Amino acid sequence: xxxxxxxxxxxxxxxxxxxxxxxxxxxxxxxxxxxxxxxxxxxxxxxxxxxxxxxxxxxxxxxxxxxxxxxxxxxxxxxxxxxxxxxxxxxxxxxxxxxxxxxxxxxxxxxxxxxxxxxxxxxxxxxxxxxxxxxx
Amino acid sequence: xxxxxxxxxxxxxxxxxxxxxxxxxxxxxxxxxxxxxxxxxxxxxxxxxxxxxxxxxxxxxxxxxxxxxxxxxxxxxxxxxxxxxxxxxxxxxxxxxxxxxxxxxxxxxxxxxxxxxxxxxxxxxxxxxxxxxxxxxxxxxxxxxxxxxxxxxxxxxxxxxxxxxxxxxxxxxxxxxxxxxxxxxxxxxxxxxxxxxxxxxxxxxxxxxxxxxxxxxxxxxxxxxxxxxxxxxxxxxxxxxxxxxxxxxxxxxxxxxxxxxxxxxxxxxxxxxxxxxxxxxxxxxxxxxxxxxxxxxxxxxxxxxxxxxxxxxxxxxxxxxxxxxxxxxxxxxxxxxxxxxxxxxxxxxxxxxxxxxxxxxxxxxxxxxxxxxxxxxxxxxx
Numbered sequence: 001x002x003x004x005x006x007x008x009x010x011x012x013x014x015x016x017x018x019x020x021x022x023x024x025x026x027x028x029x030x031x032x033x034x035x036x037x038x039x040x041x042x043x044x045x046x047x048x049x050x051x052x053x054x055x056x057x058x059x060x061x062x063x064x065x066x067x068x069x070x071x072x073x074x075x076x077x078x079x080x081x082x083x084x085x086x087x088x089x090x091x092x093x094x095x096x097x098x099x100x101x102x103x104x105x106x107x108x109x110x111x112x113x114x115x116x117x118x119x120x121x122x123x124x125x126x127x128x129x130x131x132x133x134x135x136x
Numbered sequence: 137x138x139x140x141x142x143x144x145x146x147x148x149x150x151x152x153x154x155x156x157x158x159x160x161x162x163x164x165x166x167x168x169x170x171x172x173x174x175x176x177x178x179x180x181x182x183x184x185x186x187x188x189x190x191x192x193x194x195x196x197x198x199x200x201x202x203x204x205x206x207x208x209x210x211x212x213x214x215x216x217x218x219x220x221x222x223x224x225x226x227x228x229x230x231x232x233x234x235x236x237x238x239x240x241x242x243x244x245x246x247x248x249x250x251x252x253x254x255x256x257x258x259x260x261x262x263x264x265x266x267x268x269x270x271x272x273x274x275x276x277x278x279x280x281x282x283x284x285x286x287x288x289x290x291x292x293x294x295x296x297x298x299x300x301x302x303x304x305x306x307x308x309x310x311x312x313x314x315x316x317x318x319x320x321x322x323x324x325x326x327x328x329x330x331x332x333x334x335x336x337x338x339x340x341x342x343x344x345x346x347x348x349x350x351x352x353x354x355x356x357x358x359x360x361x362x363x364x365x366x367x368x369x370x371x372x373x374x375x376x377x378x379x380x381x382x383x384x385x386x387x388x389x390x391x392x393x394x395x396x397x398x399x400x401x402x403x404x405x406x407x408x409x410x411x412x413x414x415x416x417x418x419x420x421x422x423x424x425x426x427x428x429x430x431x432x433x434x435x436x437x438x439x440x441x442x443x444x445x446x447x448x449x450x451x452x453x454x455x456x457x458x459x460x461x462x463x464x465x466x467x468x469x470x471x472x473x474x475x476x477x478x479x480x481x482x483x484x485x486x487x488x489x490x491x492x493x494x495x496x497x498x499x500x501x502x503x504x505x506x507x508x509x510x511x512x513x514x515x516x517x518x
Contacts, residue, residue, distance in 0.1 A: 067284045095266065
């Protein structure tokens, strides 16, 4: 977004599959085979029942805007004002993100509006999942 | 469970100065407060055998002050760490691990002399992978994220959030050591500079320098000290998540609820028994979440409760009587100052003293809703 780059994530063994997915334009989540709980962020066991029997799947990338702030202060890679948002995914989990491709104003950022995923390539290894309003 | 009133605060003090203290580094702010607390109760470093702190290592604090501890606690879960230290110290004293515990805080929040920094986690941490890349830039852009959801859920207008800061400024006006004392209105709050929508400057805590220290010992020894003992009646602690995006519910803090319920159950008191309340207020929404999680208000009703002046001077539940993090001071880990005000109220020496107060509840938050600690004090011996 500006000259200085965002602080990029560094994947760990537990999250590598998630970041491999975003690089291919997929939002990969995990579902517990034992109790069917869908969760985020990635880990090789279910946070609801502690089973290690969990499986990756590709999520829809659809959700709704759950809450946000519009930050007015500087951060690496951002030009204020910009939204820092939490999206409720259709599959259940919530995740932090930025809402892009719309004005960064309270009028444009309406709670519970439908959003869909887009991916921003930060560098050769990381694509960051962002969300934009669904245009009806 | 720690027995009621078996442990007491016998020494308590803040740093000599408060606000902007460029002449002291972080560790000296710890030490200045510790020396003042020792002077308050007539003890020397050689009388202390337990040390707890956050921000600095308890090893560093013990060595700096010349203490040889038999018990240390470096629990560091953010600004409520000191509530947890009180809880842990009470258990340690009662079980005989040590006799006299010093808990210190010091932070060069404004002047940044010898201070640590807020880093947002390493890039491989959960926060570094799943929150920091989205431009979170310190507490004003993180701690505030749940609030739009809360306001929508309960239909609360922004004026009632702003009013939290207005009422606390009324308390600060009574406190000579408060950083901000001039009266403000809801309109003033809503006209102040936008920091992170919907949060404006006057809804955010101050950034100041200071410190505080507490000294605790067994209640059987407490009456031998010069000040009126302040007894520990009940305590609680809990944690939820290091990622604010992963809170169970943006309308309520699970850590607040669990910690508060534990403390009330240990103390064996009802809400009507509480004369004085401190709720860590790094931002204006925290007293709302606190009043509801602790059970003083039903979900969604705390903003009206404050609007109706129940927590204001003259109200039935005096809240944040030092002016709070919004107006008194906020170094970064404010919990120690909330504890200091509870102790002053129980000693009967607070600048805005609540007449006849016998029970004070002090509730802290740490790490952006990550953790919580609650301490219930009384000045009535067993």
